[in-house]
Amino acid sequence: MPASTRLAQAIVIGLTVAPTAVLAGTFDYTLYGGIEHSNNIALSSDRPLSENVLTPGGTFQFTQLGSTFQANVAGTFEHRKYLENHFDSQTQTQFGAQANWTIAPERLDFSVEDYAGVQPVDQLSADSPDNQQQTNVIVLGPTLRMRFGDAARGQFELRYINSYASKVDEFDSSRGMAAFRVYRDLSPTDQLSGNVEFQRVGFTHQPSTADYDRKEAFVRYTSTLAHFDADVLVGGTRLSFDQGRSTSAPVVRLQVGWQPTLRNALTVAGAYQYADAAQDLITTPGAYGAGLTADRAEAIDPFANTGGLGRGATGTGIGVGSAVIGSEVYKERRLEATWNWRGERLTMTVSPALNKLSYLDDPTFDQTGRGLSVGIGYRLNPTLTLSGFATYDRVTYDTLSRKDNTVRLGLDLGKQINRHWSWHASVARERRTSDAVGQSYREAEFFIGVVYRR
Template identity: 35%
Template sequence: MKRHARRTTLIATAIAATLPITAHAVRIGYTLDTGIERNDNVTLSETAQVEQDIFRAGLGFAITQESSTVQARVSGRLDHRRYEDIYASATERMLNGRFNWMVVPDRLGLVVEDSYGVQTIDRFEPDSPNNRQQINVLSLGPDFHFNVGGTLRGRAELRFINSNAEVTQDFNSDRIAAALRMVKDLDATSALSFNLQMQDVDFDNNRFARDHKRYEGYASYTSRLNRLDLLLDAGYARLDYDDGQSRNNPLLRAEVGWRMSERSRFRVNAANQFSDAATNALTAIAGAPPGIPGSVLTGRSTITPSAYEQRSAIIGYEYTGVRTTYSIFGNTQKIDYVDPGSSNQESRGFATQLSYRLRPSLTIRGAASRDRTEAAPPVSRIEHNRLYSLGLEKQWSRRWSSSLQYNRYERTSTIATGEFKQNVIYLSIAYTNR
C-alpha cells in the first residue's frame, strides 16, 4: 500500500476523533472471527487451478452516535488471509462513515465522509488476490443552515474531496464541491426542494484524465406516508471540460418504497444522471447496510477517472418473518463514458437471499445471483457471473457463534481466459460484544 493511499483515511479518522462525543451516547459493536477456508481455485483460472487451505482472521466494528450535537455512523472491517503459497499473506481493509457535528446549533455543521475499500484493478479480469487495490474517497467541509421564514429553510454546503487509488493512479484527484438547497415543507409528510450543485475536479495527472466542472440543477419532491415513501428528482446537468468540450444531460431520479405489510416491502429505484467512480463511492455511504460488516467485499465497478452517463433501474421485494426472511432483486444498468478509451457497459441481473431459523439457535441461509455484462470496444466481451451459497449458523451463547458455509462461483466469457469455476468451504467461529 502506498503511503498517500492511507493518508486521507487517517485524516478522516483523526478529525472524527476530535468530535465532542458523549461517552454514554455512543454505541460500539464489534466482532472478532477466525476460520479455515478450503479453496479449490485460488487463482480463478480455468486451466491452472491451485487448491489451498487459507487461514482467515477478521475484525469488524460499527459505531453509532445520535444526539443533538453529533450524528455519526461508522463501520469498518479488517480481513487477514494467510495463503499456503502463490500469494503472500494480505490484510484487506474497509471503512464507511459519516460524521455531522453541529458546531453552532441549527446554524453551522461540520461534515466528514469517508469511503475506503477494495476494488478490482481490472474489471474484466478474475478477482484474484493480485487483481485488487485499496480505494479511498474523503469528503469534508461545512454546512451552513438558515431560515428564510415560515416553512422555508435553506442549506449551503462546501466540500473538499480527495480521491486516491493504490494502483490506478489516474483516478487520483482533488475536488471542490458546493451546493445551495432550499426546502419548502408542504405538510407534515412531504417537502419540495430546489438544488444547485457544482463540482470542480482537478486530477493529479492530466495526461490520462481531463479536468472539468459539473453543474447540476434540479427540483426534488419527497413524501413519507404510513406505507408509501416517494422521492422524485428532476432537472439538468452539464459537464464543462477545460479543453472546451461540454456535455449536457437531463437529470432524473426516482425512488418508491411501498410497505405492503408490517413484514414486507416493495421498492423501485431508477436514475438517469452523470456520475463517476468517486461520486458513486460517496453516494454509497448513505445506502450502506447497518450493522457490523461480515467481510471486506471486493467491488466490481470500473475505477476510472472518466465521468459517465448512468441509466439504471432496480426493483426488489423483501420479507421479514418470525422465522423466515427472504429478498429478491433485479437490476439493469447502462454506463456510457464521456472520455474515449473506457469501455461502455450494459448489465442486468438478479439476486435472491433466504434464511430460515430451524431452531432458536440454528439458522440456515442460502443465496443465488446471476448477471450478464456486455462491454463495448476497446474491451469487447460478454460475461456471465453466477454465485451460489449455502450456510449453517449456530448461536452457542449470546456472544459466541460458529458457521459453516459453501460458495460456488462460475464465470463464462467470450474471452477464453475469463472463464473459471471455484468452490469454497469456510468454517469459522466468532465473538460479538453485543
C-alpha cells in the same frame, strides 16, 4: 499514505474507540475468524491453485444523534492470510461514515463523510486476490444555515472531496464543491428542495485536459411515512472540460421504499446521470455502486449475508465491487430493486438489477449489466439456521464483443451457541463463462468459523 486517507482512518478510529460516556452514542461490534479453502483461488481458467486462507475480521457500527454531534459509522475490516503463500497477506476495509458537528445551532455545521471499499484493478479480469485494491473517497467542509420563515430554510455548503485508489493512479483526484439549497416543508413528512451545485474536478495523475467543471441544478422531493418513503431528484447536469468540450444531460436519482406489512418490504432505486467512479460512490441512492455488486459498507454479520452479491459470501465480510476505477466520465443508467420477506422461520430476499454505462471518451468499458440474486434462510430450530443463495450476473461489453456470465450458488449453516457466540460452516460454487480468452473459470469454496457479537 495520502493525508486524506490518514484523516479518514483517524476519524473512524476516534469514533470507534472513544468512550461512550464522552460520545454518548451507541457502539456495536462483531468479531469473527475462520479458515477458508478454495480450489481455484486465482480464478484461473487452466491452472487452478488450491489455497487455505485465515480470515480474522470484524464489523462495527456507531450511531449518535446529539444536539452538537451526530454520526452514523458502519463498516468491516478484515485481514486475509494466505497460508500456502500463493499471495501476499491483505488487510482490507469497507465502511461508510457520516459525521456532523454543530458549531453554532441552526447557523454553522461542519461535516465529514468517508466511503471506503475494495474494487478491482482491472474490471476485465476476474476478482483474484492480486486484482483487488482499496479505494477511499472523503468529503468534508462547512455548512452555513439560514431561515426564511417557519416552513422554509436555506443552506450554503463548501466541500473538499478527495478520492484515492491504492493501485490505479487515474482515480486520484481533488475536488471543490459549492452548493446552495432551499428547503420547503410541505407537511411534517414531506419536503421539497431546490438545489444548485458547482464542482471543480482536478485529477492528480492525469493531464490537465482531463479536468472539468460540473454544474448541476435539480429539485428534490422526500417523503417519510409509516409504511412508505421516497427520495426523488430531477434536474440537469452540464460538464465543461478544460480541453474545450461541453456536454449536458438530465439527471434523475430515486429511491422508493414500501413496507405493506410487517413481513414484507420493497425498495426500488435507480439513476440516470453523468458520473465517474468517485462521484458515483458518493451519490448512489441505493445499496449498489457503478456495478451490480455491493460497494457501500454495511454493518452486517459477515456469515449471515449469504444472499448478498459478490464474492465472499461464504465467510468474508468484504465483497469486491465492480466499478471501473479511473478518471473517465460515463453516462449511467441504473435500476435495481430488493424485496424482503420475513416469517417466523423462513426469510427470503430477491434482488434484480440492471445497469448501462456509456463512456464519453473511451468506449472500451461501455457495458450493459443484468443481475439477479435470491437468498433464503430457514430456522431449523431456535438456534440453528440454514441459508442458501443464488446469484446470476451477466455483463456485455459493447465494443469488445464480449459477454461474461457468472453464476454463484452457496449454503451456510449457522449455530447460535449463546447470546454472544455462534459458529458457521459454508460452501459455495462459482462458474463464469466468457467470450474472452482465459476469463472462464470454476471455483469451489469451503469455510468454517466463529463469530462473537457484542
